[in-house]
Amino acid sequence: MKTILGGAAATIAIAISSAACAAPAAPVQQGLPGYWVGTYEVGADINFLRPHFTAAGKATVDLPSFEKKGLPLDGVQQEQGKVRFALPGPDGVLQFDGSVRGDLLAGKVTLNGKEGKFAFRRTLSDDPQRHQPLLGAYQFPDKHIVVLSEWGDFPQMFYSDMRSGRYASMFADSDSTYYAGAGNLNPAVRETTMRFEKDKSGNVARMVWQQDGKRQTARRLQFRSEEVTFRNGDVTLSGTLVLPEGKGPFPAVVLTQMSSPAPRGAYALQAYYFAAHGMAALMYDKRGVGKSTGEFNKATMEQLADDAVAGIELLGKRADINAQAIGTWGHSQGGWLAPLAASRSQKVAFVIAQAASGVPPAEQEVYRIENVLRASGFSDDEVRAGAAYQEKLMRWVTSGGANRAELLAAARAGDNARWASHVEIVPDTLRDKPRAESTAFYSYDPLPDLKNLKAPVVYILGEKDAFVPVHKSAALFKETLDKAGHKDHQVWMLPRAAHGLWETDIDGGNAYINSTHWAREHYPRMTQWLRERGFIK
Structure with missing residues (x-):
């Protein structure tokens, strides 16, 4: 999850009244035993949890964002609807005191x-086996699309409205x-309900969607x-090729990682x-992941692009597949791989590079x-000190160990x-030289290969990106492509993204826990860019 969304510190207002629900709830169960999902906020500490209470009094919790499962909850007490339990952690013990009201468990939490x-x-x-048959795209009568998919780092299903950008x-x-709740991973207030209906063959065919007091039925597109x-x-x-409805040959895109x-x-x-x-869209397991062989952490950028x-x-x-209309798409590191693959192939018809950096990984x-x-x-002063240390670490990596002392x-x-916990403090036993693959990766410059790029390309950057120096990157991408005489390139800076x-x-x-929208112009604008170049109708 954090890999895909980034994240930001923010305050969330957790509504604890079931009267605020935007859609009818399912039949109410009673008591504490069962599975729960939700969030807590105390100071700057905000997190998404999946607690599980058994009738025998045992309790555990999953923290999907940190890939932790089955952590024990301590001191579980329940009396006349009042509930108390604790979650030990590295920064102290989170103490939960609340009550159960139907399908809502809420109250106060304290930490230090x-x-x-x-x-x-x-x-x-x-x-995950429950929601796998539901994944896909659903089209409403007004032709707008809602996609159901999973977050990358744990199998949590979410929806994305491709017109408004709303997701949860x-x-x-x-x-x-x-x-779904009013925030991405904050279901305290029910905002949306979805009911899935099957056809005579037992396949999911429709989704009945209720939101803001309105009910609509969407047809599932038969990919x-x-x-x-x-x-x-x-x-x-190893990968999956997703083919659209209708007859080909289809334009296509390869999704880099x-x-x-x-x-x-x-x-x-x-x-x-x-x-x-x-x-058509080809998504595949990165080398060394899933069913693909090899080792991604030992591969060069060129080898990953050649995949x-x-x-x-x-x-x-x-x-x-229309061989004259195959493009590449990539996000973050994939924003390097998509144009690099296009420059090495010369058979690529378009490139979409999202959240890509114009500077080497070390910088x-x-x-x-x-x-x-x-x-x-x-x-x-602490920010400057931490950044200065990181710069020395990156110089050791990119120089091949020149400044070890x-x-x-x-x-x-x-x-x-x-600030030490936020960087990698090296031990005195640090090897004399970094690994060759680390030196190669952190020294990688994404700009020189752009001189060989011929396909139309759009760079999509987020104004609030804390991982990539986007304004410097935008200028570098434009300057490099202009000097190369590239004829069709754009760089977008999406506001508040x-x-x-x-x-x-x-x-x-x-902050992603309580976020609500993709950058609102992102998908509509990308659709228009593809349409203007004849890849979609």
Whole structure:
């Protein structure tokens, strides 16, 4: 989740009254036993939890954002609707005191003397097999599309309205009914309900959608998914080709990956978006992930780009794909891979690069640390000190170990600094030289290869991106492509957009938990860009 959305520190107002629900609730169950989802906020500490209470008095909690499952809850007490339990953590013990009212468990939470609020709603157990048959794109009578997909770092289903940009995670009342809250991972207030209906063959065919007092029925678009494999040298890539309704040959897009080891399903939102607009989309497991062989953390950028090129070659040989209309798309690190693959293939018809950096990873890391420390409330002196240490670490990596003594001295000086937990403080046993693959990666310059790019390209950047120096990057992309005589390039700066291209004022921390929209002009504008170039109707 955090890999995809970035995140930001923000305050969330948790409504604890079930009377505020925007849509009818499912039949109410009684008592504490069962599965719950929701958030707590105390000071700057905000998180999404999945507690589970059994009739035998045992209790555990999952923290999906941190990939933690089954952590024990302590001191669980219930008496006349009042509930008390605790969650030990590295910063102290979170103490929850609340009450159960129907399908809402809410109250106050304290941590180290600070007091806040929590609210959890009853749901079914977290079972990806339940929601897998529901994923896809749904079209309403006015032709607008809502996509159901999963977050990349844990299998949480969410919806995305491709016209308004509204999105939120979805939680199950039953196998056929779900609800979503007013914030992405904050279901305290039910804003939307969805009921799924099947056809005579038992396949999901419709979604009955209720939001803001209005009920609509959307038709599920009947995509076809085909498992495919392709090779780049001795590496075998495994993926899924999503084909749209109708007859081909279809334009197509290869979805390149971010730096995280998320599997192909992390790119389903984009695959379904493109398929809903008549384009085939290839999403595949990064090398060393899922069913793909190889090791991504030992691969060069060129090797990762050539994985995408192998996907382009696969599509170009298919009769149901228009070989003259195959593009690449990528986000973050994929924003380097998509244009790099196009420059190496010369068979690419368009490139969409999102949240891409115009500077090498070493410089980007220093920028990121500055923003992380600032967003975490550190003083200007602490921000400068932390960034200075990070710069020395990156210089050691990119130089092949030239400043090892200087780095070690800085590490020992910063051992006890407050900012030390936000960087990698190296030990005295640090090897003489960094690994060759680390030097190659952090030294990678994304600009020189753009001189060989011929396909139309759009760079989509977020104004509030805390991970990428977007204004410097925008200028570098434009300057490089202008000098190369590239004939069709654009650089967009989406207002109030984070690294993950969701709306925020500060990109960092856990603001994604209560976020509500993708950058509102993102998908409509991207659709128009593709339409103007003849790739979609």
